[in-house]
Amino acid sequence: MSTSHGKSPGLLRQPKAVWAVAFACVISFMGIGLVDPILPALADSLDATPSQVSLLFSSYLIVTAVAMLFVGWISSRIGAKRTMVTGLAVIVVFAALAGATGSINGIVGFRAGWGLGNAMFIATSLAVIVASASGGFSGAIILYETALGLGIAVGPLLGGELGAMSWRGPFFGVAVLMAVALVATLVLVPSTPKPERPTSPIAPLRALRHRGLLTMGIMALLYNWGFFTMLGYAPYPMELEAHQLGLVFTGWGLLVAAFSVFFAPRLQARYGTAPVLYANLFGLAVVMAVIAAGVETPTVVIVAVIASGAFIGINNTLTTQAVMLVSPVERPVASSAYGFLRFIGGGLAPYVAGKLADATDLGVPFYLGAATFLLAIPVLASGHRLLVRAERSTGDDEPVVPSLVPVGRTAEPGSRPVVVAVGRHDGAAAVVDAAALLARGTDSPLEVVHVRQTAVVEEQAVDTETDEQARAAVTAHLDRLTAQGVAATGRILTVVGDHAAAGRALARHAGEIGARTVAVGRSPRGSLAQFADGSFTSALTHAADRTVVLVERDDAPRHLTADSLAELRGSAL
Structure with a gap:
């Protein structure tokens, strides 16, 4: 989706807190695949049957499942950071104990404790990394997704390398790495506020x-x-x-x-x-x-x-x-x-x-x-x-699907506004201002559509901003445009994970109000992600029955078509 303009905040330009949580995510997501390479070795070394060894998964996952019911209740009372830190500490302790024990029953029991820590971590890590992001949450989400992928892919590799030396190696390896992540999180991640309303445990x-x-x-x-x-x-x-x-x-x-x-x-x-x-x-x-x-x-x-x-x-x-x-x-x-x-x-x-x-x-x-x-x-x-x-x-x-809610007054019927879609980031004002120039050039009013996203990664979903924050962002755009003499209205487009559905929803809305043009800016997710099939911009371009343009500072608006999207994707490679 359109979330930036000019020089984006960039994937790598994130606060240290985001990097600390991302590192912890890599280690946490290693947890399941890490033990796969050592399952036969565990059975041989501890004289256990495959069915006994399989309980490493059962104890870990069943405790994780039950704990998931209560983690939200805990987090709503002590805050997401404290919950996450507690989870990290629990993982460190029980991973080390699993490596130190000498029986299959001991490992199964300590994996259960590991599962408790895992639940406390995964239920809060996405919320913490989004809250810690600055200059736009998109880069933080990319880092979270990357951490997830690295953890899944590298976990078995690390487990195999350490397991080749001893079946205890993967457990001690996780304990050490997670201890580093724990210290980094304690030092670098700021405290997170508790929710206004505590969550019921049931x-x-x-x-x-x-x-x-x-x-x-x-x-x-x-x-x-x-x-x-x-x-x-x-x-x-x-x-x-x-x-x-x-x-x-x-x-x-x-x-x-x-x-x-x-x-x-x-x-x-x-x-x-x-x-x-x-x-x-x-x-x-x-x-x-x-x-x-x-x-x-x-x-x-x-x-x-x-x-x-x-x-x-x-x-x-x-x-x-x-x-x-x-x-x-x-x-x-x-x-x-x-x-x-x-x-x-x-x-x-x-x-x-x-x-x-x-x-x-x-x-x-x-x-x-x-x-x-x-x-x-x-x-x-x-x-x-x-x-x-x-x-x-x-x-x-x-509504849990893309929905458009007006903020303040709505455009007059038949006014044929220029519609600009922006997200939460430092460059949003520049995108809106570029679209305002386009509106002036066609003697059209401007409609600012603020994209409020629910990030969905694995089993976690978190709102990247509250409704009040989204309304405040739209109001700030409208106040600035009014001071510049630009007639403008605003809306909030709520997105739940599916960017393409949001793009199609905006295309329908543009058709319904008779928009003259729909404008988007550059995304901090990068050109490859922004212009790929299934993206917000791609779906908007294909679904819209009117002109869609890419606006950039000091450049003429670029008409987006199937061919220009392919060209923009190619230039990213």
Whole structure:
């Protein structure tokens, strides 16, 4: 979307607090994949069965799931930073204890404590990194997404390298790295204010009474069942050493990160959320069935696991957005309720898979995982109308899709204004001023559309600004324009994750009011992201039935078309 002008704040020009949280995110997101390369080594060294070792996942994820219900309540009373710091400290302690113990039961127990710290961290880290950002939150969100991708990809690699020396290495490695992150967070991250209203500890469970949220949560439970069956048991039939397993899951993690950040938004913009999820879940079922059928052939399992990263990356992005689309409750409450069901599925799967493998053979848990992926499709279909209605912004519930709300007076009918879309950042005023020059040149009024975004990453969603802050930003633009003698009105466009849907919503609005031109500025996310398929600017350009232009300081407005978007993408490369 249009969020900057001239020289953007830049991805790297972030406060030290943002970098501290981003580093902690990398280490935290290593937590799950880190142990995959050492699962066979743990079984051999501690004389444990695969089903016993699988409890490392179950204890970690079940505690994470239950803790997700209460973290919002804790954070609303002590603040996000204190909650996050407490989570980091808990991870340091229990990761070190897991490395120091000498029994599988000890590791399983300490992984449970690790799961508690993980829940406290992941439930607050996105909010803290957004609150710590300056000069626009977009760069901070990119860093968060990058940290997530690095953690997923590097976790297995680090686990493999350290695990090649000793199965204790990955646990001690995380403890040391997270201790560094803890110190950096304590020193560099400013305190965060507590919410005006404390959250009820039963609010997430109460939220599950809403059909849309419950449906998406059950779908996520089934999806995670299949996902963690693969993650917990696929290392055994691969018959690889820790280092080699680390490389396999690093390849898997790279695909997860790439398809989550780059490909999922494009597929969503082209086909819609529900159709992509249907196809994706079916694809995952096929991959799991291939693993089950080829469980005696390591090469088949290795290739299938790596390929599954593409499907998992897409699913991780779109399921959370689907939850936020259909959920009528506050974002943090919806995130907690969804996270509870999601992690419960992931926690139960390895335990059940272990029992099945002991009673039958190693292929049966994978067939069950394939079945859960298939079962998730009719569950999702039962909420299809809710999801489609939300995407089309119909219905009587609280709007959680792109919505336009006027601020102050509205434009006169037939006035044919120039519409300019801007976000929260230091360069917003420059974008508006450039659009004002365009409006003067055509003797048109100006309508300022402030884009208020809900950032959605993995199972977390956080509003980047309050409604009051968004209204204040629009009012400041209007006051400045009035002083310059420019006739202007304002609106707030609320976005929940899906930038393309927001672009299409603005295009519809521009058509309805008979806008003369729609203007956007440069995005601090960079040209490649701004002009890619599935972006705000791309969707706006393709959907608008009137002129869309890119405005920049000291340059003539540039008419945006399919060809010019391709040219701008190419220049970014």
